[in-house]
Amino acid sequence: MFQGSSNPxxxxxxxxxxxxxxxxxxxLYGWALVIGFMVGLSLAILRQxxxxxxxxxxxxxxxxVRGTPMLxxxxxxxxxxxxxxxxxxxxxxxxxxxxxxxxxxxxxxIIVCIVTxxxxxxxxxxxxxxxxxxxxxxxxxIAAQSLGMSKVAGxxxxxxxxxxxxxxxxWSNEASYLPKYTVIxxxxxxxxxxxxxxxxxxxxxxxxxxxxxxxxxxxxxISLISKLLNTIHxxxxxxxx
Amino acid sequence: xxxxxxPVLKVVDLWKSYGKxxxxxxxxxxxxxxxxxxxxxxxxxxxSTLLRCINMLDPPQKGEVYxxxxxxxxxxxxxxxLRSKIGMVxxxxxxxxxxxxxxxxxxxxxxxxxxxxxxxxxxxxEALKRVKLADRANHYPAELSGGQQQRVGIARALAMDPExxxxxxxxxxxxxxxxxxxxxxxxxxxxxxxxxxxxxxxxGFARAVASEMIYIENGLIVERGIPNHFFESPKSExxxxxxxxxxxxxxxxxxxxKIEKEK
Ligand SMILES: Nc1ncnc2c1ncn2[C@@H]1O[C@H](COP(=O)(O)OP(=O)(O)OP(=O)(O)O)[C@@H](O)[C@H]1O
Ligand SMILES: [Mg+2]
Numbered sequence: 028m029f030q031g032s033s034n035p036x037x038x039x040x041x042x043x044x045x046x047x048x049x050x051x052x053x054x055l056y057g058w059a060l061v062i063g064f065m066v067g068l069s070l071a072i073l074r075q076x077x078x079x080x081x082x083x084x085x086x087x088x089x090x091x092v093r094g095t096p097m098l099x100x101x102x103x104x105x106x107x108x109x110x111x112x113x114x115x116x117x118x119x120x121x122x123x124x125x126x127x128x129x130x131x132x133x134x135x136x137i138i139v140c141i142v143t144x145x146x147x148x149x150x151x152x153x154x155x156x157x158x159x160x161x162x163x164x165x166x167x168x169i170a171a172q173s174l175g176m177s178k179v180a181g182x183x184x185x186x187x188x189x190x191x192x193x194x195x196x197x198w199s200n201e202a203s204y205l206p207k208y209t210v211i212x213x214x215x216x217x218x219x220x221x222x223x224x225x226x227x228x229x230x231x232x233x234x235x236x237x238x239x240x241x242x243x244x245x246x247x248x249i250s251l252i253s254k255l256l257n258t259i260h261x262x263x264x265x266x267x268x
Numbered sequence: 269x270x271x272x273x274x275p276v277l278k279v280v281d282l283w284k285s286y287g288k289x290x291x292x293x294x295x296x297x298x299x300x301x302x303x304x305x306x307x308x309x310x311x312x313x314x315x316s317t318l319l320r321c322i323n324m325l326d327p328p329q330k331g332e333v334y335x336x337x338x339x340x341x342x343x344x345x346x347x348x349x350l351r352s353k354i355g356m357v358x359x360x361x362x363x364x365x366x367x368x369x370x371x372x373x374x375x376x377x378x379x380x381x382x383x384x385x386x387x388x389x390x391x392x393x394e395a396l397k398r399v400k401l402a403d404r405a406n407h408y409p410a411e412l413s414g415g416q417q418q419r420v421g422i423a424r425a426l427a428m429d430p431e432x433x434x435x436x437x438x439x440x441x442x443x444x445x446x447x448x449x450x451x452x453x454x455x456x457x458x459x460x461x462x463x464x465x466x467x468x469x470x471x472g473f474a475r476a477v478a479s480e481m482i483y484i485e486n487g488l489i490v491e492r493g494i495p496n497h498f499f500e501s502p503k504s505e506x507x508x509x510x511x512x513x514x515x516x517x518x519x520x521x522x523x524x525x526k527i528e529k530e531k
Contacts, residue, residue, distance in 0.1 A: 166362035170421075172325060174376035174428060175352025184379060189366045265366050267410025 035236035041227045043126040048223030049244065050130055051137075055209045055219060058141040060202060063148025070153035075160050076182065085153070092150035097211055101143045105215055108139050131218070140212040144205070151201050159194035160186055192263045199256035203249045220244065274337055276301050276431050276463045277322070282331035284314070284321050284487075291317045292328065293487040297480075299432065302461040306474040306495075309484035310510060315467040316359075318484070319434045322465070323354045336431060352380045355425030355433035359441050361417045363409040369396065369420045370405040373427045381428070395427035396420070399453045415446030419453055426457065433457075435466040440518065469518040471511075475499065483507050 038045075074085035092100070112135035119130050131137065163186050171181035213222035224241045228234035275298040284292040291314045299305055307315055320326035322333055324340050324347050333340040335350055364372050374392035377383045383391065396402045399419035409417055418438055425433050438454065439447040451473050458464055458477040468474065474481055475495045482492045491498075491507050502508050 163365075164360075164362070166358060166360055167364055169325060170356070170358060170362035170364070170424075171375075172348075173323060173351060173354070173356035174424070175348050175350075175380040176376070177348050180379060184375070185364050185366075192366070265410065266408045267412075268365060268408070 035233055037231060038227055038233050038237045038240060041223075041230075043123070043128050044223045044227060045220065045240075046123075047128060047130055048218060048220035051218055052206065052209050052220040054132070055137070055140055055144060055212060055217075056206045059144030059148050059205055059209065062141065062145030063152045063201070063205075066146065066149035067152030068156055070149060071156035071160055072182065074153065075157055076178070089150045089153050092147055093154070097143070097147050097208065098214070100147055101139070101211060101214065104143045104146075105136075105139050108142065109135050112138055136212075136215055136217050139215065140209075140217050144209060144212075147208075148201060148205055152198065155194050155197045155201060156190065158197065159190040162193055163189045189265075192260075192265065195256055195260040195263070199253055199260075202256060203252045206248055206252070207245060273300055275299055275334070276303075276336055277465070278332075278334040279318075279322060280332040280334070282318070282321055282328045282333070284317055284326070284328040291487050292321065294331075295484070295487070295489060297482060297489070297492070299463055299465065302463055303479045304458045304462075304464045304466065304477045306478040306481045307465065307467045307484060308469055308474070308481065308510075309490075313484045314487040315484060316436050319356070319436050319465065319467065322434060323351050323356060325351075348380075352376065352428055353431045355428055355430035357418070357421050357425050357433060357435045357438050359437040361409070361414075361421045361441075363417055363420055363424075365409050368406050368408055369401060369412065369423075372409070372420055373424045376424065376428050392423070392427055395423040398426060398457065399423045400449075413446060414442045415449045418442065418446075418450045422450075422453055422457070426462075432463040432465065435464060435468065437467050437469075439468065439470060469514055471499070471514065483510070485510075 070085045070089060073081045074089065075082070077085055115134060116131060117133040119132065121128055121130075167185050167189075168178070168181045171185045172178060176184070209219060210221040212219050213225065216222070220241055224237045227237045231237075278298040280296050282292050282295040283290075295314075295318060297305065307318070309315060317326065321328040321331075322340075324333070327341070331341070335353060338345060338350065340347065340350055364375065367375065370389060370392050373395050374383075374385075374388040377388035377391055378385065381388075393402060393405060396405055399422050401416060401419050401423065404412060404416055404420075407416075409420070412420065422433075422438070435454070439450050442450065447470070451470055454464075454466070455473065455476060466473070466478075478495050480492060481495055481498050483490050483498070485506060491502060491504050498507065498511065502511060
């Protein structure tokens with residue numbers, strides 16, 4: 028009924044779709060960031076301290092992931108995981124301002140996306156984390172060992188607390204760019220904000236306004252994330268340094 | 269047979285190489301309780317490597333290291349535990365940058381010796397008092413001068429109550445005006461009976477407390493003896509030459525420490 032409308036504000040008639048799209052984008056982003064961080068930290072530690080056997084494995088993983096397009100990674104994981112995962116959905120229904128809203132948390136496609144985004148991000152986060160680990164002087168780990176601490180304890184209590192503070196400025200690149208990368212999921216039909224915008228555009232032909240609106244949302248989101256991390260960085264500063 | 273005076277540290281024929289580079293070529297010496305041994309020699313002669321071999325942070329290829337009779341080269345010993353009995357003080361301090369002075373000192377007590385937080389803090393404060401830094405306990409390393417940082421480093425080693433402390437050129441990264449306060453602290457702990465191996469070119473310190481001085485060059489002990497031997501009648505030309513150069517190379521700091529007359 029809104030086909031061919033010329034009033035750009037009519038995109039807001041579809042606010043519920045934009046909302047569920049936004050929730051999906053943030054949901055994927057959150058998972059990708061957390062998985063990327065945990066896997067990335069493990070990779071960074073393995074690459075740095077893994078020795079002759081594990082270190083090259085971590086290095087290879089990082090280089091392969093960073094060296095291939097995410098689209099290829101998405102298709103690969105999609106074709107490996109989609110069928111074994113089966114058909115099921117975990118979702119929630121509620122009514123908001125007279126609209127029935129369905130938020131889907133998990134299904135096979137969403138898991139494919141979370142795994143892809145998380146594993147992809149882990150390779151980048153690993154490199155930021157490794158840079159931060161390298162910036163902690165090696166002498167401190169030696170000093171910890173000279174006190175009788177094991178190398179693992181030294182890494183845990185001396186290297187990581189410093190590396191995790193130092194990584195924040197470079198890590199915030201990944202944290203603030205990652206929301207943009209999630210739009211790739213629309214390719215396999217996950218209803219993120221970009222996919223919803225595309226559908227609204229298809230219905231109304233208001234492609235331009237709806238994409239501009241989504242762009243504005245991303246700009247605001249990314250600046251908020253940067254600001255937040257900046258504050259955290261300042262709060263965790265080591266006095267005197 | 270019971271050995272009443274078993275050495276605290278006994279190093280026997282230590283060999284260490286990095287690839288083709290032979291760094292230590294059969295070093296042996298031992299220390300009794302409360303002894304202070306000064307090791308000196310030109311840059312690259314293997315002094316730091318020797319200290320890292322002693323606490324097995326960088327194990328030697330051959331030789332033996334005994335700490336109060338326990339062989340550290342033995343495959344079955346718990347090296348972490350034994351290392352907690354060997355203190356180490358570093359040229360570049362190597363303090364934990366994210367921890368306050370007091371936490372730098374108490375960390376080992378808590379994590380290695382398993383002390384409660386309160387007891388560890390109390391012990392750490394005592395150690396900081398011994399290096400005259402109790403008033404800087406809550407400062408972070410970057411808020412301290414080099415001399416103060418090194419004294420925290422010494423307190424960190426002291427607090428563990430080790431059987432011996434190894435010092436690797438503890439004053440050579442310091443501005444001349446900060447060297448005195450560190451040497452003074454080292455002199456104090458030497459006089460209160462700490463067993464120490466000190467790599468240093470501070471001859472005033474050596475003269476004051478060394479029971480023996482060892483001159484190392486190219487991974488070999490070239491000459492050893494009491495301080496007076498070196499200052500009055502060194503045998504080898506190489507040592508004479510090195511001692512003549514020492515003030516030029518490392519600065520002349522004879523009057524930096526107050527040496528009390530023996531009672
Ligand atoms: N981890 C290592 N890998 C390779 N070579 C090393 C290593 N550590 C030391 N070396 C080499 O061993 C030799 C002895 O080094 P070491 O640091 O023990 O000398 P040093 O007597 O302490 O010298 P300085 O007075 O300059 O501190 C040097 O040639 C050094 O380059
Ligand atoms: Mg050295």
